[in-house]
Amino acid sequence: xxxxxxxxxxxxxxxxxxxxxxxxxxxxxxxxxxxxxxxxxxxxxxxxxxxxxxxxxxxxxxxxxxxxxxxxxxxxxxxxxxxxxxxxxxxxxxxxxxxxxxxxxxxxxxxxxxxxxxxxxxxxxxxxxxxx
Numbered sequence: 538x539x540x541x542x543x544x545x546x547x548x549x550x551x552x553x554x555x556x557x558x559x560x561x562x563x564x565x566x567x568x569x570x571x572x573x574x575x576x577x578x579x580x581x582x583x584x585x586x587x588x589x590x591x592x593x594x595x596x597x598x599x600x601x602x603x604x605x606x607x608x609x610x611x612x613x614x615x616x617x618x619x620x621x622x623x624x625x626x627x628x629x630x631x632x633x634x635x636x637x638x639x640x641x642x643x644x645x646x647x648x649x650x651x652x653x654x655x656x657x658x659x660x661x662x663x664x665x666x667x668x669x
Contacts, residue, residue: 540596541589545628549661553621559658561665570665585665596629598660602653603643604634611638613648623654 543566552558552573561570568585587595599605604627624637636643645651662668 540630541593543587543592544596545631546626546633547628548626549624551621551623551658554619556621559661559667561661568665572665572667583665587664591664595660595664598656599627599629602657604636604657605629605632607634607636607643609636611636611641611643611645613639613641 543563547561547563547568549561550559552560558573559570561568563569566586568587569582570585571580571582604625620640622637622639623642626633626635628634640648642649642651642654644653659668
């Protein structure tokens with residue numbers, strides 16, 4: 538079983554000028570998040586408090602996907618308009634990881650979202666209760 542404690546730090550953003558956007562940050566053991574389906578935020582900040590089991594599942598996913606080994610930056614030559622940006626800052630077991638991208642993702646050679654990034658995004662959504 539993976540460590541069930543929250544990370545030392547956690548911040549995640551995914552969004553662009555169109556399409557869904559999600560901003561999540563860990564504050565005092567709670568996740569504060571804002572979700573929008575059309576690229577603009579509602580201004581409504583919601584809160585989630587994942588259980589130790591949910592944190593353990595999230596950490597297992599992070600380790601299985603190799604997030605600690607992701608490159609610091611992913612940029613696509615195809616980035617021009619309607620770019621999807623993403624940013625992750627997480628501290629696990631004293632290791633600080635900061636990665637970001639613009640229409641480029643780990644384990645993808647082009648602008649298409651990789652299976653690994655989709656899985657990571659789903660794990661984040663699960664933490665805040667946006668996915669069952």
